[in-house]
Every structure is written in structure tokens, then in C-alpha cells.
Amino acid sequence: MSDVELFRTTEDHEALREAVREVCEAKIGPHAAAVDEQSRFPSEALRALTATDFHAPHIPEEYDGVGADALATCIVIEEVARVCASSSLIPAVNKLGTMPVILAASDELKQRYLPPVARGEAMFSYGLSEANAGSDTAGMTCKAVEQPDGSFVLNGQKSWITNAGESEFYTVMAVTEPDAPRGRNVSAFVVERSDEGFTFGAPEKKMGIKGSPTRELLFDDCRIPGDRLVGERGEGLRLALHTLDHTRVTIGAQAIGIAQGALDFSLGYVKERRQFGKAVADFQGVQFMLADMAMKLEAARQLVYVAAAKSERGDADLTFFGAAAKCYAADVAMEVTTDAVQLLGGYGYTKDFPVERMMRDAKITQIYEGTNQIQRVVMARQLLR
Structure with missing residues (x-):
């Protein structure tokens, strides 16, 4: 791509914008005020976005996705946010949650978790911040202790997690190397909503984006199979x-x-x-x-x-x-x-x-x-x- 092309969207990008805008104005915008007023998840938007493959457009084709490039994904999010910011967090957070998997996971893990998201069968959230580790992410205390059988047991919490409770999968960062240098002691894992010992806090009462639930992730002796490790140990942060x-x-x-x-x-x-x-x-x-x-x-x-x-x-x-x-x-x-x-x-x-x-x-x-x-x-x- 030349420097000039940086400043020009393609015909395909503009056709995509037109298609997304049509869906948004017909199926998402009319519900935006009610979603905000009732602080409820925008289920109409999820159905509309899934039906048109706009819910997770970034997932590569080899994992059943449409393989939209980064700019196309931004255009989808931009157009949804134009009518309903809460609904735009469906494609945005699907990208946030899956990005560690796309960047660093084994192909086996990618094959297990990306296709359900691409098909609209599941959403994917991201767990990094904690009550006392917001901007200071390296200060996290959520721990994952390896067991003799190779599994990990998670204990701790994550705060302000977007779409928590609605998403099926979560990329969670936890301390695995307590004696390692700060910033090199964290590993990433995929946690499933159904995992025993994994629960959610009450929904936060927020100023805005009220249609997107924000909740704590709570881990109480939550056992995670060792093959759910994303990337290398100690490289999570x-x-x-x-x-x-x-x-x-x-x-x-x-x-x-x-x-x-x-x-x-x-x-x-x-x-x-x-x-x-x-x-x-x-x-x-x-x-x-x-x-x-x-x-x-x-x-x-x-x-x-x-x-x-x-x-x-x-x-x-x-x-x-x-x-x-x-x-x-x-x-x-x-x-x-x-x-x-x-x-x-x-x-x-x-x-x-x-x-x-x-x-x-x-x-x-x-x-x-x-x-x-x-x-x-x-x-x-x-x-x-």
C-alpha cells in the first residue's frame, strides 16, 4: 500500500459502509433509545449483525470468518456506533477478546474458539483490568496456579468487563510466575462461561453504553485445562x-x-x-x-x-x-x-x-x-x- 492509498478507502469499503448503514438504520437504530432507557442488552442488534456477518468481521476465512481487514472492521464499528454505541461493542469486543488468540494461540486453540464466534454462536470478551489494577495493569493480583496434571486453578477477579455474562468465552490475564519480574509474570488463558468456579458480579450502573453489560469476572478455584494457555507463559501482559x-x-x-x-x-x-x-x-x-x-x-x-x-x-x-x-x-x-x-x-x-x-x-x-x-x-x- 502506497502512502497515497492510506487516505483513500476502496470501492469495497464504501459498499460495505452502505450495507452496514442500511442494516443499522433499519434494525438497530430504532431500538437504541429503549436499549439505553431499559439498560438491556441489544438483542435486536446482535441478531441483525449476526445475520449479515457484521458481528465479528475480523475473523479470518480459515476460521469460518469473512476475513475483513482492519479498516473494514473499523467501518462496521463506526457505522453501528453512529446509531447505537452499545451495539457497536458487539463487533468491537469480539475483536478485543479474540485478538490475543489470533495473535498468539496455537492453531488447535484457534480452531476451537474462533469458528463459533465467526458463526455467531458465541461472543468473546477480554479480562485484563482489576479493581486495583486499572491503568497499572502490571499490578494485577488474579493468579493462575499450575497443578500436577498440567491444569491451572484461577483465583481472583477482573473488573469492568464489557459484555460480561453475555459472552461465552473470555481471554483472561493472570499471574502465573509470582517470582518473575513485574510485567513478565502474567499469562493469558481462555475461560468459558460454563467453567466451574467462574461467576459474574452484578451489572454496573453506568452513565452511558447502558445496553452493553459491564460486570466483574469472579474466579474461585476455577480450574482451566492447560491447553487453554494462550501464547507463552509469562508473556501474557x-x-x-x-x-x-x-x-x-x-x-x-x-x-x-x-x-x-x-x-x-x-x-x-x-x-x-x-x-x-x-x-x-x-x-x-x-x-x-x-x-x-x-x-x-x-x-x-x-x-x-x-x-x-x-x-x-x-x-x-x-x-x-x-x-x-x-x-x-x-x-x-x-x-x-x-x-x-x-x-x-x-x-x-x-x-x-x-x-x-x-x-x-x-x-x-x-x-x-x-x-x-x-x-x-x-x-x-x-x-x-
């Missing part, structure tokens, strides 16, 4: 961070989708709403707001798409670009959705219109998969290397 290099790009895609939804609604509103005898859109102050919203959104989109191209190629500078794309797009999403609420005035502050939901949903993009403060630390480290 390195694998977790490498995974995030790729999946932070998808959170950037979610952020620009939320922002696009807010901008689209705002444009329609200000053209219809009349004050002082003319459309609100005719006031120059409003036009400047709209121009700034669109300008920043397009800048964020280009950064996300370039990062997606780098993710697809596995470029050496992906760590910087993944962090930059997530950080900038999330900040823009928060700004654009806040301005959207402002443009609607008093109506924007009510649940009668979707921009207040989009503003609440946008906030989490600045926090999860590494806060935007952590993204700036990551970028600075890359610059100073």
Missing part, C-alpha cells in the same frame, strides 16, 4: 498490550461513529428549527460550530483510518498511531456530542432527542482500553525511545 495496539483503533472508530451520529442529527435539527424568523442554521455562530465539529471529526476519521491501515500491516509505529487514534477520536467525540447538545438547546438536554445519549456514550471512549491520559504516556514513550 506483553500480549495484552500488543492486543490493545490493534483494538484501540476500533475504539477510535466507535468514537467517530458516535460523533458522526451527533453531527448528522444536529444538522437536521438546525435546518428545521426556527428562531427570530429564520432557520437556526442561518446564524453564523451556529455555522462556525458546525464547521468546527465536522473539521475535527474528519481529522479524527483520517487518523483512525491510517491507524487501521498500520494495524493491518503490523507496522512498527502502530503503538503510537493506535494510541493517537483512540485518544484524539475520543476527545473529538466528547467535544462534538457536547456541542450537539448545545445546538439543540433545552431539547438537547432531554431524552426526547438522541444527542444527550450520544454525549453520555461518548465519555467512555476517553476512559476504556486505556484512559486518554495513559494514551498520552504511551505516545510520549514512543517519541522518546
Whole structure:
């Protein structure tokens, strides 16, 4: 891919966008307000995405997937987030949960766990953070102790796990080498929802993305067969961070989708709403707001798409670009959705219109998969290397 091609989506990408948008507007968007109001999982979205193979488009063809590239996967997530951020976490978290398996698991493990996700029979979540190990992931205390028969027994918990309880499979990071150096003592495992000793905490009561359940994973002498180890022992944290290099790009895609939804609604509103005898859109102050919203959104989109191209190629500078794309797009999403609420005035502050939901949903993009403060630390480290 040449440098010029980095900034151009293909005809296939744009055809994909059109197809996903059609599904989203017909089958997902109409339920978004109810999903938020009732804090319920968007089952309509799961059915619609599974029926069209948009639920986990990143899974390679050899594992029954459609083999969408990283940019195509971002476009799917972006378009779903445009109408419902909660629903966009179905394809986003399926990628997050499976990425360690794709990057490091044995082919036997890939053959066991990727096809059910590709076929829509299961979802896959990711367990890294803990109550006292959020940004400081190396400070985790969840342990996996090897047994004489080669199995591992897990004890501990994981916090803020997206789609917990709905997903069938979980990539879980746990300390296996307590005497090893910090950061080289963690291993990755696949845990199944049905494993004995594995339970869930109560759903968190959240500001936004209310349709995506967020719960603790609780392990009480949970025995895991040894063949569920993902990659090498002691390399789990390195694998977790490498995974995030790729999946932070998808959170950037979610952020620009939320922002696009807010901008689209705002444009329609200000053209219809009349004050002082003319459309609100005719006031120059409003036009400047709209121009700034669109300008920043397009800048964020280009950064996300370039990062997606780098993710697809596995470029050496992906760590910087993944962090930059997530950080900038999330900040823009928060700004654009806040301005959207402002443009609607008093109506924007009510649940009668979707921009207040989009503003609440946008906030989490600045926090999860590494806060935007952590993204700036990551970028600075890359610059100073």
C-alpha cells in the first residue's frame, strides 16, 4: 500500500459502509433509545449483525470468518456506533477478546474458539483490568496456579468487563510466575462461561453504553485445562498490550461513529428549527460550530483510518498511531456530542432527542482500553525511545 492509498478507502469499503448503514438504520437504530432507557442488552442488534456477518468481521476465512481487514472492521464499528454505541461493542469486543488468540494461540486453540464466534454462536470478551489494577495493569493480583496434571486453578477477579455474562468465552490475564519480574509474570488463558468456579458480579450502573453489560469476572478455584494457555507463559501482559495496539483503533472508530451520529442529527435539527424568523442554521455562530465539529471529526476519521491501515500491516509505529487514534477520536467525540447538545438547546438536554445519549456514550471512549491520559504516556514513550 502506497502512502497515497492510506487516505483513500476502496470501492469495497464504501459498499460495505452502505450495507452496514442500511442494516443499522433499519434494525438497530430504532431500538437504541429503549436499549439505553431499559439498560438491556441489544438483542435486536446482535441478531441483525449476526445475520449479515457484521458481528465479528475480523475473523479470518480459515476460521469460518469473512476475513475483513482492519479498516473494514473499523467501518462496521463506526457505522453501528453512529446509531447505537452499545451495539457497536458487539463487533468491537469480539475483536478485543479474540485478538490475543489470533495473535498468539496455537492453531488447535484457534480452531476451537474462533469458528463459533465467526458463526455467531458465541461472543468473546477480554479480562485484563482489576479493581486495583486499572491503568497499572502490571499490578494485577488474579493468579493462575499450575497443578500436577498440567491444569491451572484461577483465583481472583477482573473488573469492568464489557459484555460480561453475555459472552461465552473470555481471554483472561493472570499471574502465573509470582517470582518473575513485574510485567513478565502474567499469562493469558481462555475461560468459558460454563467453567466451574467462574461467576459474574452484578451489572454496573453506568452513565452511558447502558445496553452493553459491564460486570466483574469472579474466579474461585476455577480450574482451566492447560491447553487453554494462550501464547507463552509469562508473556501474557506483553500480549495484552500488543492486543490493545490493534483494538484501540476500533475504539477510535466507535468514537467517530458516535460523533458522526451527533453531527448528522444536529444538522437536521438546525435546518428545521426556527428562531427570530429564520432557520437556526442561518446564524453564523451556529455555522462556525458546525464547521468546527465536522473539521475535527474528519481529522479524527483520517487518523483512525491510517491507524487501521498500520494495524493491518503490523507496522512498527502502530503503538503510537493506535494510541493517537483512540485518544484524539475520543476527545473529538466528547467535544462534538457536547456541542450537539448545545445546538439543540433545552431539547438537547432531554431524552426526547438522541444527542444527550450520544454525549453520555461518548465519555467512555476517553476512559476504556486505556484512559486518554495513559494514551498520552504511551505516545510520549514512543517519541522518546
